[in-house]
Structures are given as C-alpha cells and as structure tokens.
Amino acid sequence: MPFFFFFYLLFLYTLHRHALPTNAATAPDETAALLAIKSSLIDPLGALQNWKSNPGMPHCNWTGVQCDTKGTVIGLNLSNYNLSGTISDDILLLSNLSSLKICSNAFSDTLPAALTGLTSLKFLDVSVNNFDGQFPVGFGSFLQLTYLNASGNYFEGPLPADIGSANALEILDFRGGFFTGSIPASYRGLQKLKFLGLSGNKLTGTLPKELFELSSLEQLIIGYNEFEGPIPADIANLTKLQYLDMVVGNLNGPIPPEIGKLKMLNTIFLYKNSLGGDIPKEIGNLSSLVMLDLSVNMITGVIPPEIALLSNLQRLNLMSNRLKGTVPNGIGDLPQLEVLLLWNNSLTGPLPASLGKNSPLQWLDVSTNALSGEIPAGLCQGGNLTKLILFSNAFTGPIPVGLTTCMPLVRMRMHNNQLNGTVPGGFGKLPRLQRLELSGNELTGEIPDDISLSTSLSFIDLSRNQLQSRLPSCILSIPSLQSFMAADNELTGGVPGELQNCPSMSTLDLSNNRLEGTIPSSLASCARLVSLSLRNNHFTGSIPPSIAMMPTLSILDLSNNFLTGSIPSNFGSSPALEMLNLAYNNLSGPVPSTTLLRTINPDDLAGNPGLCGGVLPPCSGATGMLESPSGFRWADMRHVAAGWAIGFVIGFVIGLFREII
Known part of the structure; x- marks a missing residue:
C-alpha cells in the first residue's frame, strides 16, 4: 500500500508541474514589453539595436537586460546611452524588475508615474x-x-x-x-x-x-x-559617521565639541558658513580624520595644538577666518600632511621648522597673515611641493636654497615680505615652475642668468627690491613668458635686444630703474605685448617707429627718460593703444594728429618744451615747422611765397618801365 501511495503522489506532482505556467510561456510577454518600451525611446546611438524579435537571440541577451536563472527580467541598465523620449507604461509588465538604471541620459519632463508601480x-x-x-x-x-x-x-x-x-x-x-x-x-x-x-x-x-x-x-x-542656525550637539548620535559635508550655507554658532565623539569621521567639510567661536580641542580625538576644512567662516581663537594628534590628516584648511596666535609646532610633524592652507588670518610667529621634512607636503599657503622668522629650509624635502604661497607676511632671512632643486614646484609666491640676500640660482632649471613672485622684499645682487633657460616660466615679478645687475641677455625670450616685471630696482644696462622670440609676452614693466641706451626696435616683435612701461629710466635716442604699430599694445609709458627726436607720425593710429605717456623727455616737433593724440591728456606730453600743436600750444617760429600733406614744411612754403612775390613785383616794374619807354 505505501508503494502505490508513493506512485500516486508522484503522478499528482507531475500533473501539477505540467499545469503551472513556465518561463517559456512568460518570455513572449516580456519580449513584447521590452519592444514596446524601445518604441517609445529615442536612441541616437543605436545602443538598443539588438532589441528585436529573434528566436536565436532571446531578450535576456539584449543590451542592458538582466534575467535570473529562470529567464525572468529582473534588471534594466540603460545608462549612458543618450536616450530620450518617454518611459512607456509597458514597463509595468516587467513585474519582477528589481533594478532600473536609466542614469546619464537625456530624459526630460516629469518622472513617469508608472515607475511608482514597480513595487519590487x-x-x-x-x-x-x-x-x-x-x-x-x-x-x-x-x-x-x-x-x-x-x-x-x-x-x-x-x-x-x-x-x-x-x-x-x-x-x-x-x-x-x-x-x-x-x-x-x-x-x-x-x-x-x-x-x-x-x-x-x-x-x-x-x-x-x-x-x-x-x-x-x-x-x-x-x-x-541655505540651512541656518547651529550644528546641534546631537550630532554625537551619528557614531558611524565617516563623511560630513555641510558646506556653503548659513550655519552659525560654534562647532560643537561633541563632534569629537565621532571616532570614525575621516572627512569634515564645514567651509563657507558663518560658524564662530573656537575650534574645539576635541577634534584632536578624531584619529581617523583625513580631511578637515573649516575655511571661510568667522572662527576665532588659536589653532588648538591637539590638531597635531591627527596622524592621518592629509588636508588642513583654516583659511579666511579670524584665527590668531602661532601655528602649533606639532603640525610640522604630521606624517601624512599634503595640504596646509592658513591664509587670510591674523597668525603670528614662525612656521614650524620641521614643516615639510617628514611629510609629503604638496601645497602650502599661509599668505596674508603676520607670520615672521625664516622660511623653513625643508619645505620640499619630501619632494612633492608644487605650490608655495607665503606673500604678505613678515618673513625674513634668505630664500632657502633647497627650493631651487624642488622639481615639482609650479608656483612660488613670496612677495611682500622682508626677505634679504640674493636670488639663488637654479629656478630657471625647474621644469614645471610657472610663477616666480619675489617682489616687495629686500633682495640684492643679480638676477640669475639661468632664469633665461626656463622653458616653463610664464610670470616673473622681481619688482620693488634692490637688485643691481644688468638684465640677463635672453630673459625676455623665454618662450612661455607672459609677464616680466622688475620695476623699482637699481638695474643698469639696457633692454636686451634678443627679442626675436617672445611669442607670449603681454606685460613688460622695467620702470624706475637705471636702464640706459636706446629702446630696441626689436620690442615690436613681441606681437602680443599689451602693456609696456619703461618710465623713469635713462633711455636716450628716438622712439622706434615700429613700436607705434604693435597690434595689441594698449598701454605705453615712456615718461621720465631722455628721449629725443619727434613723436613718430603714426603714433596713436593703432586701434589697440589706449594709454600713452611720453611726459618729461626731450621730444620736439609737432604732435601728430592721430586719433589718440588728438584727445590725449596734455599732462602725458608735459615736460617736452620742444613739442607743440594738437592739445599743446600751437606751433610758431622756429618750433612751428608743421608738415604739409605733401611733405613741405610751412617755413619752406613761406620762402617760396616770398620769392614768388618778389619776382612778381620785379616783373611788374620791368613791364611798367617798358610801357613808359
């Protein structure tokens, strides 16, 4: 009896199995649904071209279609195909769909309500x-x-x-x-x-x-x-929090010390709010912290020395706050520190002497503070420093020689300090250095010749120092150089004439030096030059006519020199020239009647007693030899007219005498 009962159960199971719908029976329904979905889409890339009825390629093999082991569609991934159009309601026929990805496309209008029916x-x-x-x-x-x-x-x-x-x-x-x-x-x-x-x-x-x-x-x-108000102390409840981003809002009040309880935090971004108060020392408890950015707030007090406990810290940004006091020495010993940004505060004292020696420091910006002392010698000891920005402080002492071998260095901005000594050689050999800004210091000696060898420098500013050398012969021919400024020094010699290759130069300022000689006409080869200032030097000779027609020159200042001769007749005819100052030279002759010179401020021509006409008093006497359109001077015309008149009188008298006879 049990034997027959077993076979009876097996028969019922077989009958029941054949009575159930199979996946092969549902497949045509899903194929039809997918084809209906495709028909409502715009497919410019043809990504869904294999979506078509083909017994040899079932729909589970179509692009973006995912099926389970039974052949039922459980996923659609139509991302990154630039699809548009609409999502058909036929998607509801894919009742087992558990994953739908249509990201990075061009769908518009409202999100299809049909998607809210895909409850799986x-x-x-x-x-x-x-x-x-x-x-x-x-x-x-x-x-x-x-x-x-x-x-x-x-x-x-x-x-x-x-x-x-x-x-x-x-x-x-x-x-x-x-x-x-x-x-x-x-x-x-x-x-x-x-x-x-x-x-x-x-x-x-x-x-x-x-x-x-x-x-x-x-x-x-x-x-x-646009969230406002304080960060609540309840943030301590988020004990699993690793990444906190509350940037660019209206949050105010202090940073709650309870934040120090979030031991798993690796990133804190709170920049550009209105947070105030002190930096809580409890931040030193966040041993996992890698990124800390509290910049552009109204945070006061000192940098807590507990930050030096953050041995995993890579980026510390406290710029544009109201911090005071010194930079804790321990920050210089952070072993993972890559970025230290402290600019625009009221910090005082020296930088940590060990800064950069034991860390992969890449970017240091402490500008616009009141920091003093010497620049740490080991800033680039890790061999990673790319940006060194120290301007507008009170740093003293020489420029560390080690920086001249800092191969990754891209920007070095040390202007407006009290640095002394000479500019060390070697910066011209740094393959990536683009900006060298040393203006407003107390540097003496020569401009190193090797700077002329650079293939990367685009901006050099050595102004407002006590440099006394001649300009290196090829320094203005650096192919990448866009701006060279060495004003307010004691430079001697002339402007180098090696200017056949200055394709990028847009600004040249050599004003307030002791430069002499003539202005080289080869300056006109700098086809992109926008601003040229040679004022307050000892230049002699005439103004090169070629400079007058430089296609991009907008500002030209040659005032306070010893230039002679006349103003070139085509001066001011270039449409680019907007500001011209020729005051206090020894120029003479008539002022050309070009567009710019007809409206120039007389002060920009002052101090040239031999100039006349135009916006200046009219020419007369010996100084009034104005040129006629044909090239004759008015004085010559008067001689011709006088001779003609005398000849006429003599002829008239001879004729009259013959009449009498």
Missing part, C-alpha cells in the same frame, strides 16, 4: 537627466528599495515626505536639484540609511533633530543649501 524595485537610479517638476509620491511604499538616486536633475518643490516609509533604504541621493523647504521629519524612519545626499538644492530652515536620529548614517552630504 530594490535599486532605482534616474540620476543625471533633465527630469523636472515635483518628485512623484509613491516610492515610500517600496519596502524592498535600498537604493534611490535622483541626483543631477531639475526636480523642484518639497522633498518627498513619503520616502520616510521606505525603511529599507540605505542610499538616498537627491543632490543637485531645486528642492525647497526643509528636511521632512518623516526621514527619521530611515534607520538603515547609510548615505544621505541633499547638497546643491535650495533647502532652508534649521537642521532638524530627526536628522541626527539616523544612527546608521555613514555619509551626510547636505551642503550648498
């Missing part, structure tokens, strides 16, 4: 499209949804409050839209949420207490909004 979805990504209008209600009922990304669209209106019921969510990303209002209190229900991205919207109000009940949060990115 676990993963939804509609980011980086042109969807607009309000985000649809309905996704809050998706109890399996763990990932929702709608960033990079034009959604507006309030954040969808019903999302707070989708309590399986781990990733919620609404960044880069136009959402308004506050963060819904209902979001407290998202207790599994690890990532919350709301940055780059128009959200307002204070930070709600419900936000700090999300104990699973690892990344909180809500910057670039």
Whole structure:
C-alpha cells in the first residue's frame, strides 16, 4: 500500500508541474514589453539595436537586460546611452524588475508615474537627466528599495515626505536639484540609511533633530543649501559617521565639541558658513580624520595644538577666518600632511621648522597673515611641493636654497615680505615652475642668468627690491613668458635686444630703474605685448617707429627718460593703444594728429618744451615747422611765397618801365 501511495503522489506532482505556467510561456510577454518600451525611446546611438524579435537571440541577451536563472527580467541598465523620449507604461509588465538604471541620459519632463508601480524595485537610479517638476509620491511604499538616486536633475518643490516609509533604504541621493523647504521629519524612519545626499538644492530652515536620529548614517552630504542656525550637539548620535559635508550655507554658532565623539569621521567639510567661536580641542580625538576644512567662516581663537594628534590628516584648511596666535609646532610633524592652507588670518610667529621634512607636503599657503622668522629650509624635502604661497607676511632671512632643486614646484609666491640676500640660482632649471613672485622684499645682487633657460616660466615679478645687475641677455625670450616685471630696482644696462622670440609676452614693466641706451626696435616683435612701461629710466635716442604699430599694445609709458627726436607720425593710429605717456623727455616737433593724440591728456606730453600743436600750444617760429600733406614744411612754403612775390613785383616794374619807354 505505501508503494502505490508513493506512485500516486508522484503522478499528482507531475500533473501539477505540467499545469503551472513556465518561463517559456512568460518570455513572449516580456519580449513584447521590452519592444514596446524601445518604441517609445529615442536612441541616437543605436545602443538598443539588438532589441528585436529573434528566436536565436532571446531578450535576456539584449543590451542592458538582466534575467535570473529562470529567464525572468529582473534588471534594466540603460545608462549612458543618450536616450530620450518617454518611459512607456509597458514597463509595468516587467513585474519582477528589481533594478532600473536609466542614469546619464537625456530624459526630460516629469518622472513617469508608472515607475511608482514597480513595487519590487530594490535599486532605482534616474540620476543625471533633465527630469523636472515635483518628485512623484509613491516610492515610500517600496519596502524592498535600498537604493534611490535622483541626483543631477531639475526636480523642484518639497522633498518627498513619503520616502520616510521606505525603511529599507540605505542610499538616498537627491543632490543637485531645486528642492525647497526643509528636511521632512518623516526621514527619521530611515534607520538603515547609510548615505544621505541633499547638497546643491535650495533647502532652508534649521537642521532638524530627526536628522541626527539616523544612527546608521555613514555619509551626510547636505551642503550648498541655505540651512541656518547651529550644528546641534546631537550630532554625537551619528557614531558611524565617516563623511560630513555641510558646506556653503548659513550655519552659525560654534562647532560643537561633541563632534569629537565621532571616532570614525575621516572627512569634515564645514567651509563657507558663518560658524564662530573656537575650534574645539576635541577634534584632536578624531584619529581617523583625513580631511578637515573649516575655511571661510568667522572662527576665532588659536589653532588648538591637539590638531597635531591627527596622524592621518592629509588636508588642513583654516583659511579666511579670524584665527590668531602661532601655528602649533606639532603640525610640522604630521606624517601624512599634503595640504596646509592658513591664509587670510591674523597668525603670528614662525612656521614650524620641521614643516615639510617628514611629510609629503604638496601645497602650502599661509599668505596674508603676520607670520615672521625664516622660511623653513625643508619645505620640499619630501619632494612633492608644487605650490608655495607665503606673500604678505613678515618673513625674513634668505630664500632657502633647497627650493631651487624642488622639481615639482609650479608656483612660488613670496612677495611682500622682508626677505634679504640674493636670488639663488637654479629656478630657471625647474621644469614645471610657472610663477616666480619675489617682489616687495629686500633682495640684492643679480638676477640669475639661468632664469633665461626656463622653458616653463610664464610670470616673473622681481619688482620693488634692490637688485643691481644688468638684465640677463635672453630673459625676455623665454618662450612661455607672459609677464616680466622688475620695476623699482637699481638695474643698469639696457633692454636686451634678443627679442626675436617672445611669442607670449603681454606685460613688460622695467620702470624706475637705471636702464640706459636706446629702446630696441626689436620690442615690436613681441606681437602680443599689451602693456609696456619703461618710465623713469635713462633711455636716450628716438622712439622706434615700429613700436607705434604693435597690434595689441594698449598701454605705453615712456615718461621720465631722455628721449629725443619727434613723436613718430603714426603714433596713436593703432586701434589697440589706449594709454600713452611720453611726459618729461626731450621730444620736439609737432604732435601728430592721430586719433589718440588728438584727445590725449596734455599732462602725458608735459615736460617736452620742444613739442607743440594738437592739445599743446600751437606751433610758431622756429618750433612751428608743421608738415604739409605733401611733405613741405610751412617755413619752406613761406620762402617760396616770398620769392614768388618778389619776382612778381620785379616783373611788374620791368613791364611798367617798358610801357613808359
């Protein structure tokens, strides 16, 4: 009996199995649904060209289609195909769809309401499209949804409050839209949420207490909004938080010391708010911290020495605050420090002597403070320094020679300090150096010849020092050089004539020196020169006519020299020339009647007693030899006229005498 009962059960099982619908039976329905979806799309790249009825290629092999082992569609990935058009309601026929990715396309209008019917979805990504209008209600009922990304669209209106019921969510990303209002209190229900991205919207109000009940949060990115008020002490509840971004808003009040309890934090970005008070010393407890940016706030007090305990810190940015006191010496010993930005504060005292010696320092900017002492000698000892920005302080002593072998260096800005000694040789051999700014110091001696060898320098400013040498012969022919300024020194000699190759030069300022000789006509080969100042030197000779027609020259100052001769007749006819100063030379003759010189300020021609005409008193006597259009001078014309008159009188008398006879 049991034997027959076994066969009876086997028969019933077989009968039941054949009675159930198979996946082969549902496949045509899903194929038809996919083809209907395709028909409503615009596919400019032909990415879906293999979506067509073909027994040899089932729909599970189509581009972007994912099936399970039974052949049922469970995923669609149509990302990055520049698709547009509409999402057909036929998508609802894919009832087992658990993943839908249509990001980085060109879809527009509102998000299709049909998507709210795909209740099996676990993963939804509609980011980086042109969807607009309000985000649809309905996704809050998706109890399996763990990932929702709608960033990079034009959604507006309030954040969808019903999302707070989708309590399986781990990733919620609404960044880069136009959402308004506050963060819904209902979001407290998202207790599994690890990532919350709301940055780059128009959200307002204070930070709600419900936000700090999300104990699973690892990344909180809500910057670039208009949140106001303080950061609450309840932030200490987010014990799993690793990444905190509340930048560019209206947050005020102090940074709560409770932030020091978030031992897993590796990034704190709070820049560009209105935060005040002191930097809490408890930040020193954040041993995992890699990035700390509190810049552009109203933070006061000193830099807490506890920051030196952050052995993993790579980036420290405290610029544009109201900090005072010294830079803690321990910061120089941070082993991972790459970026230190402290500019625009009121810091005093020296920089840590060990700065750069034991770390991969890449970028140091402490400009616009009141720092003093010598520049640390080992700033580039790690061999990574690319930007060194120390201007507007009170640094003294010589320029560290070690910087001349700092091969990665791109910018060196040390102007407006009290540096002394000479400019060390070697900067011209640095292969990446683009800016060398040493103006406003007390440097003496020569400009090193090797600077002329540079193939990368584009900006050199040595102005307002006590340099006494001649200009290196080829320094103005550096092919990449755009600006060279050495004004207010004691330079001697002349302007180097080696200017056949200055393709990039736009600014040349050699004013207030002791330069002499003639102005080389080869300056005209600098076809992109916009501003040329040679004022207050000892130049002699005439003004080269070739300079008058330089195609881009806008500012020309040759005042306070010993130039002679006349103003070239074509001066001021170039449409680019807007400012011309020739005052206090020994120029003579008539002022040409070009457009610029007809309206020039007389002060810009003053101190040349031999000049006349135009905006100056008219020419007369010996100084009034104005040129006629044919090239004859008026004085010569008077002689011709007088001779003609005398001849006429003599002829008349002879004729009259013959009449009498």
